[in-house]
Amino acid sequence: MSNTASASGASQKSEFAEGWRTLVGATFGVGLGISGLLTYNLGLFTTDLGHAIGLSPGTYGAALLGLNIALALAMPLAGRVVDRFGPRITAAIGATILATGFLALSRVGSVAAYAAVLVAIGFCASLSSPVAHTRAVAGAFGRQRGLALGITQVGIGLAAALVPPLVASQIAADGWRSGFLLLAGLAISGILPILFGLPGRGAPKSQPITGARGSARTLMTSTAFWLQLAAFTAMALAFIGIIAHFVPMLRANGVSLPRAGALAGAIGISVIVTRLIVGWLADRMQPAWLGAASCLICAAGALTMAVGGADLALVAALALGCAIGAEADLIGILTARNFPLASYSRTYSAQYAAFTLAGGVSPLLVGLLAEATGGYRAPLILSAVMLILPIFLFILLARRTGAGHSEELSRNNS
Numbered sequence: 487m488s489n490t491a492s493a494s495g496a497s498q499k500s501e502f503a504e505g506w507r508t509l510v511g512a513t514f515g516v517g518l519g520i521s522g523l524l525t526y527n528l529g530l531f532t533t534d535l536g537h538a539i540g541l542s543p544g545t546y547g548a549a550l551l552g553l554n555i556a557l558a559l560a561m562p563l564a565g566r567v568v569d570r571f572g573p574r575i576t577a578a579i580g581a582t583i584l585a586t587g588f589l590a591l592s593r594v595g596s597v598a599a600y601a602a603v604l605v606a607i608g609f610c611a612s613l614s615s616p617v618a619h620t621r622a623v624a625g626a627f628g629r630q631r632g633l634a635l636g637i638t639q640v641g642i643g644l645a646a647a648l649v650p651p652l653v654a655s656q657i658a659a660d661g662w663r664s665g666f667l668l669l670a671g672l673a674i675s676g677i678l679p680i681l682f683g684l685p686g687r688g689a690p691k692s693q694p695i696t697g698a699r700g701s702a703r704t705l706m707t708s709t710a711f712w713l714q715l716a717a718f719t720a721m722a723l724a725f726i727g728i729i730a731h732f733v734p735m736l737r738a739n740g741v742s743l744p745r746a747g748a749l750a751g752a753i754g755i756s757v758i759v760t761r762l763i764v765g766w767l768a769d770r771m772q773p774a775w776l777g778a779a780s781c782l783i784c785a786a787g788a789l790t791m792a793v794g795g796a797d798l799a800l801v802a803a804l805a806l807g808c809a810i811g812a813e814a815d816l817i818g819i820l821t822a823r824n825f826p827l828a829s830y831s832r833t834y835s836a837q838y839a840a841f842t843l844a845g846g847v848s849p850l851l852v853g854l855l856a857e858a859t860g861g862y863r864a865p866l867i868l869s870a871v872m873l874i875l876p877i878f879l880f881i882l883l884a885r886r887t888g889a890g891h892s893e894e895l896s897r898n899n900s
Contacts, residue, residue, distance in 0.1 A: 501626070501627050501628065501629065501630055501634075502630070502634075504626070505623070505626035505627055505634070507682065507683040508622050508623060508626045508683050508684065508685065509623060509626070509627075509634055509637060509638065509683070510679065510682070510683050511619075511622075511679045511680060511681075511682045511683015511684045512573075512619035512620070512622050512623050512638045512641070512679075512683060512684060513619075513637060513638050513640060513641040513679075514641050514676070514679035515577055515581075515619050515641070515676050515679045515680040515683070515684065516616050516619040516620075516638060516639070516641045516642055517640075517641030517642050517643075517644050517645040517676075518581065518641075518645065518672055518673060518675060518676030518679070519577070519580060519581065519584065519611075519614035519615060519616070519619070519673075519676060520557075520580070520584055520607070520611045520612070520614045520615055521615060521616055521642050521814070522641060522642040522644075522645030522646065522649070523584065523588075523645060523649060523669055523672060523673055524553075524584075524607070524611075525646075525729070525730070526645065526646040526649065526650055526729075526750060526753065526754065527649060527650055527653050527665075527669060528550070528730070529730060529731065529732060529733035529734055529750070530650060530653050530654050530657060530665065530733055530743070530746075530747060530750070531657065531662050531665060531666075532546050532733070532734045532737075533734070533737050533743070534657060534661070534662040535600065535662060538662065539594065539595060539596050539597050539599075539600060540596075540597055541597055541600065542853075542857070543731070543734060543852075543853035543854075543856050543857055544850075544853045544854050544857050545597050545601075545853075546734070546849070546853055547727070547730075547731075547849040547850035547851070547852060547853030547854065548601065548850055548853075549597070549600060549601040549604050550604070550730055550846055550849040550850065551846040551847060551849065551850045552601055552604060552605040552608070552846070553604040553605060553607065553608040553846060554608060554842045554843055554845050554846020554847075555605075555608070555843060555846055556605045556606070556607075556608030556609035556612075557608035557609065557612050557615070557839075557842045557846075558839040558840070558842045558843035558846070559609065559839070560608065560609045560610070560612035561612055561615065561617065561835040561836070561838050561839035561842065562832065562835050562836060562839060563612070564576070564580075564612045564613050564615060564617050564618075564835055565617055565831035565832045565834065565835030565836075566831070566832070567613060568617055568618045568621055568831045569831050569832070571687060572684075572685060572686040572687040573618040573619065573621055573622040573684040573685055573686075574618075574680060574681065574684040574685060574686045575686065575687075576613050576618045577613065577614060577618040577619060577676075577680045577684055578677050578680050578681065579613050580611055580612070580613030580614030580615070580618070581614050581673055581674060581676040581677045581680060582674065582677065583607075583610045583611045583613065583614070584607065584611040584614045584673040584676075585670045585671075585673035585674040586670075587603060587606065587607035587610070587611055588666045588667070588669040588670035588673055589666070589667070589670045590603045590606075591603050591604075591607075591666045592663045592664075592666035592667050592670070593663075614673075614676070615838065616638075616639070616642075616814070616818070616838070617831060617834055617835050617838060618684065619638060619641075619684065620635060620638060620639075620818040620834065621830055621831050621834070622683075622684050622685055623635055623638045624818065624822045624827060624830055625685075625827065625830075626685075629769070630769060631769070631819070631822055632764075632765050632766070632767075632768030632769040632773070632819050632823075633762075633765040633766050633768075633769055634765070635765055635815060635818045635819050635822070636761045636762055636763075636764055636765015636766065636768070636815050636819075637761075637762065637765060638818075639757075639761045639765075639811070639814050639815050639818070640757075640758050640761050640762060642757065642814060643754050643755070643756075643757030643758035643759075643760075643761055643807075643811060644754065644758060645754065646750075646751070646753055646754025646757050646807070647751045647752075647753075647754025647755045647757070647758060648751065648754065649669075649672065649754075650733075650747045650750040650751050650754070651744070651747045651748055651750075651751045652668065653665045653668055653669065653747065654743050654744055654746065654747025654748075654750075655744060655747070656668045657743065658743055658744060709886060710824055710883070710886055710887050711824075711825070711833070713879060713882055713883045713886055714774075714820055714821075714824065714837065714883055714887075715836070715837055715840050716879050717774075717777060717876050717879035717880050717883055718777075718813060718816075718817060718837060718840065718841045718844075718876075719840045719841060719843075719844045720844070720872070720875045720876040720879060721777070721781055721809070721813055721841075721873070721876035722813070722841045722842075722844035722845040722848060723844040723845075723847060723848050723872065724781075724784075724848070724869050724872035724873045724875070724876060725784050725788070725806065725809055725810075725848070725869050725872075725873065726810075726844070726845035726848040726849065727845075727848030727849040727850070727851055727852030727853075727865065727869070728788060728806060728848075728852060728865065728866065728869050729753065729806050729810060730848070730849035730852070731849060731852050731853065731856070731862065731865070732749075732750060732753070732802075732803070732806065733746045733747070733749075733750055735856075735862045736749060736796055736799055738861070738862065739795055739796040740796070741796050741799070749799050749800060749803050750803070752800055752803040752804060752807065753803045753804075753806050753807040753810070754807065755804075755807065756803065756804040756805075756806070756807025756808050756811060757807040757808075757810055757811035757814075758811070759807075759811070760780070760807060760808045760811030760812055760815075761811045761812075761814070761815050764776050764780075764811065764812050764815045764816065764819075765815055765819070768815070768816070768819045768823075772884045772887070773816055773819050773820050773823060774816075774820065774880045774881075774883040774884035774887065775880070775881075775884050776812055776816060777812060777813070777816050777820075777876070777880035777883075778876075778877045778880035778881050778884070779812075780808055780809050780811075780812030780813065781809065781873045781876045781877045781880065782873070782877060783805050783808045783809065784805050784806060784808065784809035784869075784873055785869070785870040785871075785873040785874075786805060786870075787801060787802045787803075787804065787805020787806055787808075787809075788802065788805070788806075788866045788867070788869045788870040788873075789866070789867065789870045790802055790805070791866055792863050792866035792867050792870070813841070817834065817837050817838055817841060818834060820883075820887075821833050821834045821837055823887075824887050851865075852865040852869075855868065
């Protein structure tokens with residue numbers, strides 16, 4: 487028994503000893519990509535853009551919808567690019583495009599131009615999304631893949647915690663255009679960790695895995711695939727809009743921009759802690775149960791802010807961070823666990839595309855409901871109610887992807 491434990495521990499240490507460059511490059515690269523820099527910072531600009539170009543909660547939500555539709559459409563293509571050219575060149579090109587997009591946002595003069603640039607960023611900068619970074623890490627780790635993917639997603643949490651306060655201070659000091667310029671500089675700096683750690687076309691040999699086997703066609707038609715996709719879609723639809731409107735929600739309640747930026751940074755801190763915990767637990771238990779738990783926590787946070795307002799915004803921020811931290815982790819973890827690694831890029835990109843599309847609809851719904859009701863209390867309550875569905879779906883997924891999942895794929899593939 488002791489010899490077995492020693493061998494297992496040595497294997498785990500060997501994984502991190504051999505894959506640390508990939509892990510470091512992916513962690514910082516993904517944080518400086520579209521998921522780390524765009525989602526958590528756009529809300530900081532809404533008040534100033536409202537004065538400058540007439541951006542309203544509804545038009546802001548519509549622009550985010552266009553962004554996310556474009557990103558969802560591009561994700562399958564991004565997955566194929568990763569498979570064809572490797573993670574390094576894919577992510578490096580994506581970082582360059584993202585920086586160019588932020589430069590373009592700094593020059594917009596109308597709502598139409600703002601929306602058009604966001605759509606272009608969503609489609610073209612999809613190459614900087616987590617698909618390339620998580621594929622590199624999933625291929626470099628086996629026994630501790632869940633923890634490694636969790637550490638990778640910490641990069642987004644670090645960006646969510648550290649960047650919004652910096653951008654808010656920059657906007658307060660020199661205006662909204664300078665805020666976008668700062669984001670452009672951060673995006674282009676993401677090329678450095680990408681070149682440092684991510685593999686090229688000749689990626690290192692993947693670690694052995696246990697889990698489902700089957701052809702790409704089989705897994706795309708399996709019950710588990712669609713149940714997993716539905717769970718993440720329902721979760722994103724329920725709460726992503728609250729995150730996108732979190733800063734505007736605080737500003738509408740009289741919170742200053744620097745304070746709002748600090749509270750938005752608290753979401754990032756929660757994301758960091760959650761991703762490490764979820765990654766560690768996912769190697770030790772059925773990950774879908776963690777999805778259900780995170781939805782429950784998020785619902786409690788939304789209700790807390792609906793009742794307590796801005797005074798309880800910190801509690802809501804921590805709960806929202808828990809949800810987004812768990813969801814981003816679990817998309818990669820469950821995909822690597824339930825489906826063949828050879829199909830990871832295509833499967834992950836499909837799951838992420840559905841999550842992104844729902845995440846684009848959600849801010850529009852929140853913005854329209856806020857305009858119709860004169861505040862954000864109704865959207866917060868609706869978010870909590872809608873989270874009941876993904877809780878149910880994650881419970882079904884946990885039961886479905888037990889011992890019977892591999893047998894189902896084997897039968898369908900024979």
